[in-house]
Amino acid sequence: MSVKFRMVTTSLEVKSRKPGGRTVRECIEDANARLTVLEPTLIPLIAERVTQIEALVQPFKMRPSQEALDQVHRLADECLGYCVAIKRPGLAGSLRTVCKLADLLEANAVWKPGAFLPAIHMIRASLQGGLTSTQVKVLVSEMDQVMQHLAAASEAPAPASAASA
Secondary structure, three states: OOOOOOOOOOHHHHHHHOOOOOOHHHHHHHHHHHHHHHHHHHHHHHHHHHHHHHHHHOOOOOOOOHHHHHHHHHHHHHHHHHHHHOOOOOHHHHHHHHHHHHHHHHHOOOOOOOOOHHHHHHHHHHHHOOOOHHHHHHHHHHHHHHHHHHHHHHHOOOOOOHHHO
């Protein structure tokens, strides 16, 4: 009985092993340099999407419709893809929070007025490049508290009606 072993190689591996080929480190540095070039075009695009998200969740006192929440999730998810090229503290985390919050609100009927505001403010501050890691931690904890309140409210039993008493 004979056994065949097959070795799968990627094109990067083949290029790297050629005489005078590029190292993996050089390829990664080149890819990162190309992504950095995209940052000036992506920041205004994300800012535009955040404005769209903000319009969908206003007025902040009323719960957005299911369709609006779907669109909020889609826009925030789109912006998350752009974060690969943008090195801004807190940006990806605040966009993920918008996605999680939209998912949480879609799953139940609870609403806390202004629930999206901390994430929207954090996204705007991140885009301006003005957040330190300490500020990111504080803002993330605030957003987590909003999520915990909403999750707790959705799990709380409905109050008994007067008719059943």
